[in-house]
Amino acid sequence: MADLKYYDVILKPVITERSMEGMGEKKYTFYVHTDATKGQIKEAVEKMFAGAKVARVNTMNLDGKSRRRGNTVGKTAKRKKAIVQLTADSADIEIFQGL
16 A cells, blocks of 8 residues: 555545535545545545544545547546545635635
């Protein structure tokens, strides 16, 4: 397994209609490193965002899609997505505030 630092774990936030609906329940969605564990994701969120306390982390592995360009067939990169549930007394994550 790769030696991941907390700042390498979270790649970018997921901005979709479904992820925006979850923000009302303090659920935030991120693309994370494919080798990251739930414990590492929890640690990364709590260190990167001040005042955030993680209650639960759900992860899902997304396989790459098949793509064709002419006669050549390939696959896109696989990804991992994490849905982070914050506690009720936790501070909100600020990068989502203006959306």
